[in-house]
Amino acid sequence: MTMDQQTGLMSLNMSPFDLSPGPDGSGSGSGPSGASQQYVPQGAAYQCTSDQQPFGYANLDASYLFPTGTGSEPGTYLPTAGNVCDQTDTKDVIEELCPVCGDKVSGYHYGLLTCESCKGFFKRTVQNKKVYTCVAERACHIDKTQRKRCPFCRFQKCLDVGMKLEGEFVVKIIILLKFNVSHLLRKPSRHKFMYVGQVSGSYE
DNA sequence: ATAGCCTTGAGG
DNA sequence: CCTCAAGGCTAT
Numbered sequence: 242m243t244m245d246q247q248t249g250l251m252s253l254n255m256s257p258f259d260l261s262p263g264p265d266g267s268g269s270g271s272g273p274s275g276a277s278q279q280y281v282p283q284g285a286a287y288q289c290t291s292d293q294q295p296f297g298y299a300n301l302d303a304s305y306l307f308p309t310g311t312g313s314e315p316g317t318y319l320p321t322a323g324n325v326c327d328q329t330d331t332k333d334v335i336e337e338l339c340p341v342c343g344d345k346v347s348g349y350h351y352g353l354l355t356c357e358s359c360k361g362f363f364k365r366t367v368q369n370k371k372v373y374t375c376v377a378e379r380a381c382h383i384d385k386t387q388r389k390r391c392p393f394c395r396f397q398k399c400l401d402v403g404m405k406l407e408g409e410f411v412v413k414i415i416i417l418l419k420f421n422v423s424h425l426l427r428k429p430s431r432h433k434f435m436y437v438g439q440v441s442g443s444y445e
Numbered sequence: 446a447t448a449g450c451c452t453t454g455a456g457g
Numbered sequence: 458c459c460t461c462a463a464g465g466c467t468a469t
Binding site for chain 1: 447448450
């Protein structure tokens, strides 16, 4: 493997790959193309338990998870189809917000409702095999105004909330992760292998 | 590099 | 034919 691949994989592997299926076990790997408006992304990390700060990623903005405000102020997050907290029917009333940065969503992209910029960012990152580094502690706050500041944490958050590509490319990434990256880490992440299991299973 | 807009193609 | 998501294009 080339050095370029290695660094890329290291970058990917630093993200918490907890894309395990939701409680309904619907993690079949079916893509958004086959999804209706009921499509629920598999972003387990963003589901609701009151004490959830999974895996110690402080950049998971708690205000996105557990809104306490009225929802009237800009940037306030309320549950949407992309965030399966005990949903009331706020969807019809409140403009949907990107689970990554809180910007206005433009549709389903890579598995869930996101804004146009995060869609493009995710696309560029994956297609160009971008390798980012975080100058802080991989826990940067990501919102609409600060999303440009740390692409590492932004991409990490994209993965956290459940953005994913479909098809062969993902399988290749998973295989590479499984066979080439785990040994590079002193402490392999169990979450990574949860992800591997889910995705590889869907292609059996 | 980012983000908004446009084009394309697949599926219903 | 319509809708929607992926990818392309381009101004910033």
